[in-house]
Amino acid sequence: SDTLTILGLESSCDDTAAAVVRHTLGSAPEILSSVVFGQTELHSAFGGVVPEIAARAHAEKLDICVERALQEAEMPLGKIDAIAVTAGPGLIGGVISGVMCAKGISAATGIPLIGVNHLAGHALTPRLTDQITYPYLMLLVSGGHCQYLIASGPQEFTRLGGTIDDAPGEAFDKTARLLGLSQPGGPSVEAEARNGDPKRYRFPRPLLDRPDCDLSFSGLKTALMRMRDHVVAEKGGLTRQDRADLCAGFQQAIVDTLAEKTRRALRIYMEQNPNQPTVAVAGGVAANTPIRTALMAVCAEQGAAFCAPPLALCTDNAAMIAYAGLERFRAGDQDGLDLTARPRWPL
Ligand code: KG4
Numbered sequence: 237s238d239t240l241t242i243l244g245l246e247s248s249c250d251d252t253a254a255a256v257v258r259h260t261l262g263s264a265p266e267i268l269s270s271v272v273f274g275q276t277e278l279h280s281a282f283g284g285v286v287p288e289i290a291a292r293a294h295a296e297k298l299d300i301c302v303e304r305a306l307q308e309a310e311m312p313l314g315k316i317d318a319i320a321v322t323a324g325p326g327l328i329g330g331v332i333s334g335v336m337c338a339k340g341i342s343a344a345t346g347i348p349l350i351g352v353n354h355l356a357g358h359a360l361t362p363r364l365t366d367q368i369t370y371p372y373l374m375l376l377v378s379g380g381h382c383q384y385l386i387a388s389g390p391q392e393f394t395r396l397g398g399t400i401d402d403a404p405g406e407a408f409d410k411t412a413r414l415l416g417l418s419q420p421g422g423p424s425v426e427a428e429a430r431n432g433d434p435k436r437y438r439f440p441r442p443l444l445d446r447p448d449c450d451l452s453f454s455g456l457k458t459a460l461m462r463m464r465d466h467v468v469a470e471k472g473g474l475t476r477q478d479r480a481d482l483c484a485g486f487q488q489a490i491v492d493t494l495a496e497k498t499r500r501a502l503r504i505y506m507e508q509n510p511n512q513p514t515v516a517v518a519g520g521v522a523a524n525t526p527i528r529t530a531l532m533a534v535c536a537e538q539g540a541a542f543c544a545p546p547l548a549l550c551t552d553n554a555a556m557i558a559y560a561g562l563e564r565f566r567a568g569d570q571d572g573l574d575l576t577a578r579p580r581w582p583l
């Protein structure tokens with residue numbers, strides 16, 4: 237039919253999420269509900285996501301999450317056309333919990349099942365929020381990922397480059413840990429950096445000497461550790477200002493690196509697609525205001541449109557999974573009950 241209503245499930249990292257998305261041909265997709273249960277408090281004592289704890293929490297929360305998403309959308313299961321679930325990549329325990337839950341519902345009701353790649357979910361989000369058309373250049377920046385992709389179809393992605401070590405979100409999180417700031421590190425480092433001088437500490441700009449679109453962020457934390465230890469050795473500790481300046485210098489290095497690599501990715505993209513280029517961002521790090529501002533400036537300078545989904549849809553959620561499943565289902569694609577979790581599923 238012209239209208240499809242999809243239930244989406246997401247449990248590949250530390251958020252348990254369910255959502256209902258509806259789309260009628262010729263009009264904008266609608267998010268009827270998007271429920272996210274975070275696990276930040278569960279992991280906060282450990283300084284990172286503990287896979288065992290995450291898996292157990294997902295298994296506990298998935299059912300109620302689905303129930304609430306259906307309730308908020310005022311959609312009984314009988315009106316759902318397909319169930320989309322993240323089948324990877326991610327932490328295996330969580331992905332299995334989600335796939336099992338979706339399979340259970342599908343087996344009990346006969347509703348078709350669609351396994352969705354989590355990265356495709358992020359990469360298609362700008363189509364859900366802004367209906368941008370294929371092809372477009374995508375920058376995916378999260379706690380676990382960092383890559384440039386050309387998206388030319390729901391399952392057609394060309395990778396132009398990406399991080400060779402840490403993802404920027406991971407770098408933000410490690411920096412926060414090294415400076416005693418709260419997790420997740422991105423928002424707390426960004427907040428500290430607002431009062432800091434980005435020029436006081438000089439951080440490296442890794443791989444800028446290389447002409448490709450690859451990035452590297454692990455050297456930043458090593459540099460940070462060295463600078464921190466130097467200040468501590470000199471003065472016996474960090475002042476509030478030292479901390480703010482370290483955060484500002486670190487963040488500026490990421491801003492500059494992402495801006496320059498985006499400029500290169502855009503040039504490569506525009507060689508093949510010179511007309512009305514669009515750059516879209518997604519992933520938790522896209523929530524960072526200085527990063528967004530810098531990317532917007534690069535787009536303006538190169539004559540490209542810039543698209544950044546609302547913050548709640550940049551971070552992990554199930555609406556993006558429902559929507560990615562919807563595009564596949566529209567194309568006549570679905571999976572069987574033999575769908576398996578693929579913790580290392582590449583795009
Ligand atoms: O996409 P996401 O929710 O989860 C995955 O990694 O898939 O992204 C979470 C990451 C965390 O590392 C977090 O520190 C980072 O996004 N993040 C930020 C900001 N908000 C979240 N990084 C920089 N600035 C922010 N404002």
Ligand code: ZN
Nearest residue numbers: 358378551552
């Ligand atoms: Zn994600």
